[in-house]
Amino acid sequence: TIAGSALPSVPGGKFVWYWTAGFNYTVYGELWEGFLSQYKAKINKIGVVYTDDTSGRDAYKKIVPRVEAAGFKIFFPGFIPPGTTDLTAIIKKFMEEGVDVVLVNTTPVEWISFRRQCAAMGYQPKMFGVGRCMKIPEAEALGRDLAEGVVAETHWWYTLPFKGNEWYRTEWKKYLGDMSMTHMEGIAYMNFFVALEAVKIAGTLDRNAINNAFAKIDMETPVGRVKFREDHLCETSNTLAQFELAPEGWTMRIVYVRPQLGVKPETPLRTQNFQLG
Template structure:
């Protein structure tokens, strides 16, 4: 028998090496039993209204997933790594790359092209499954290089929610509730959303008999809107349709009020802004009567398969914990997490990126926001969803000044309507 003699330093080195190997093996075993989800949203910056409630929703989901999930007979812990883009597309891309390097199995991105598109592009390049929601799907699909009539160039990224078709259907079934001259002044910025609606929505509105008054694309961050306002006044527009980020809309509409445009407008139709109570509070008296569009509302008749909450459960919980008015982003964010968890459960192996991608591609489930069905188009990698006509009105009761009411359900008749569209200057 051969005896090997070691001094104290050699023995300590061997012990450290053995511990390191055992720790590494333990980490690998833990990683094999843990599903890691990256979650990227704008919690601060100009788009912060979209991310304001995300922390609360993540708390609900993490609590519901305390015991993990079971997939194909095996139990997995679930870890959600959430990151704030600060409303910066470059930061969104960087955060996505960092999360990919940290080994996430699934990426979730929510709210606006400034967040979703750079995250989706990073995932597509790295071969990581990505699921997103809350932006027009055309701005996601065509805005990232897909061509009409051609096969999808995307193998790893998927998006669900409303598109320009749903927006058109909602507008053209809501606006006739008020008699107007059908002249629409459009404020479409030079960004992914603005370019998509200018290319698709504006021609559809014209075909439906509306006259489009378009002063041209403006750059995000513009501070003087006198040229646009003068044109809208001269043309006598009675409907305005806007797709700016919130600070730009606030600047535009305050100037519109100062320069007399607001008095002639019968329908102030907002999009991408006018979605959240905080934005309306900042507008003061100018907010009352603004038409909006709801991609989620507390009156949606659906439940979260992850947390078990109804829309009212979710909204009431937020108000009780924060003292602040509920927002439609609560349900939108939870619907993304619902869909992501259901995709993981449907995968033959949630740790296999190919298996998870295939599960998303065939996903057909119901979330707190309604159905998410990737089996029926409208194009590959996209599942369309509803957007409903809504309006900010003076609250009849309760602690908040304004109430957010539904005035049209053309894109989801399951959702109850509670009001009729009223003229902006009523």
Template sequence: MTDGLNSVSLAALGPSVSRRGLMLSAGAAGLAWASGAGRAFAAAENVLRVGFISPRTGPLGGFGQTDGYVLELARAALKNGLKVGDKTYDVQILDQDTQSDPSRAGQLAKSLINGDGVDLMLAVSTPETINPVADACEAAGVPCLSTVMPWEAWYFGRGAKPGAPSPFKWTYHFGFGGGEFFKTYVSQWNLIPTNKKVGVLYPNDADGNAIRANLAPALGKAGFTIVDPGPYEDGTTDYSAQIALFKKERCEIFNTFPIPPDFAAFWRQAAQQGYTKMVKICQTAKTGLFPSDIEALGQLGYNISSAAYWHKAFPYKSSLTGVSGAELADGYEKASGKQWTQQLGATLSLLDAGASALQASSNPKDKAAVAKALSTLKTTTIAGPVDFTSGPVPNVSPGPIIGTQWIRAPAGSKFRLDYVVTENATDPNVPVGAKLIPFNG
């Protein structure tokens, strides 16, 4: 890994977030992906079954809010089946909601593997969802593709060791990592004059541990002073001690990777205790990704900086559906009446890449062939290129994360907020649309 990150330090990552719990039913049988109502399925050997697991309810439900719309697009695109070589397959998607529970995520994966016999598993959004699913697939010998979590928390958080061969044969992940966050944050934070003192609030979970072990030291080497009060547990309700430290050290930059409810609690307390008045850049990740997160903060939400793993300004088209970023965002807003979110493109990129892997395999009903196709997959999704042949480690294809900011929407806008691109260090193909505004400006 480059740009100030030392890959050897990745060994400091914590263990996998997978947890075992009570066996839970997979619930409804799922919906057919690419099979019209009333159309009889072909023989089993002509049907591909794809598991799709995401958090659609619970504390992480914002990540899954747009999944239903994206799955409808995929089904429509595949209504006549998926052609692999000279053969066309019907494809079923069995989509399941983790309810933001890691134990449930693992059990849903086992049910889809053992009960439904899925040929490929797709998992999206956060270690709490992806890692338990990937662990279940690795144990069962089922190919699995995932996106939307730092790749270090996926790879090293599940037991891989720096410099050692990959322990994973069946599981693959694409998307941003510490290196991309490093480039983006250095680029973003140099857009506004500050004292370069960064108050960080990193939780004691897979994301927080990965960021603390890798991103924070790299930022320190880049000239930023990191003020870290130490890890906190998810669900903490009193942040007075952390806020007091940030005020004492006059941290003009604030950075955090919490679950959304925790950030809302912290940020309101920070305002009550006067810390927000000295903040010039409030840089959030994992929270503040979606309009609902920011709207819930009221006036405190304006000018919060974020980072986008997809934005409607991305210049790529979906390989599966053919839609552009603008078409995807506009279509969702028209269909739902809600503002577009960056998860639209992320979820669709997973379906793009999954379909490409099935097509690249010599036999999509052969799990080993699908896993081999994933290991050499090179394709372009609506979120940009995916390339497993040149990753920082085996089983990983890195992806961009770009600097963004939530600002007041212009007069006459349908929504309260506008989400603008402020820097593009990790993908210069994405156009910068606005100048970064100081949070307390």
């Protein structure tokens, strides 16, 4: 759902590059609206921490209006410059405004600084909801007190009941030891599964035949069913998940999904970082 592409070469032999977040944040706007609406009576005001970059601006454009239209009060202090590590002024404003839920879309640099400064200032909202800035390594860096229960935009996790995920459950540590997953592995390897399926359907290495074969694919992968629409897109497993420190290490608990995924979400874990349940 996030792609970088190159247009045909232009005079001078150079490429014109562009970066687009596509419909990614449209989907997450739907997810945040649905998830937060379950706890509407418990939420006073939602604060937004977004960086002034492509992802932050697109998230603001597509997530905030949807959440606001659902009846939530929003406090937006303005975009923060990338690389900002002193967010104490924003935290003070959140405390003054009665913000009790915070949505974050930054890089890990800003997010980790923000979360640690919240703790240092005694600011504890009922929920942190984050996008793109927190995976298992960031949870490890923050530690249990600051990370467990944080809800994150998540593309995939190996607990999803789809074909191929059993490998991650049984073999990951065998081959990669203590290396953390990032919640992107299922998507990355799914691309190979789908490409191989197209070659099998085509029955040849002719590129046109393989290209046409993609339209015939209908298979289950680690991220769910892959069947391309007429517009050549196939949406898969964008979800919301909580970070949880289990006996075997950090994991993610899928707490909200789109109905079309056909998966029952888990009950959110109640911690100091999630007090809405």
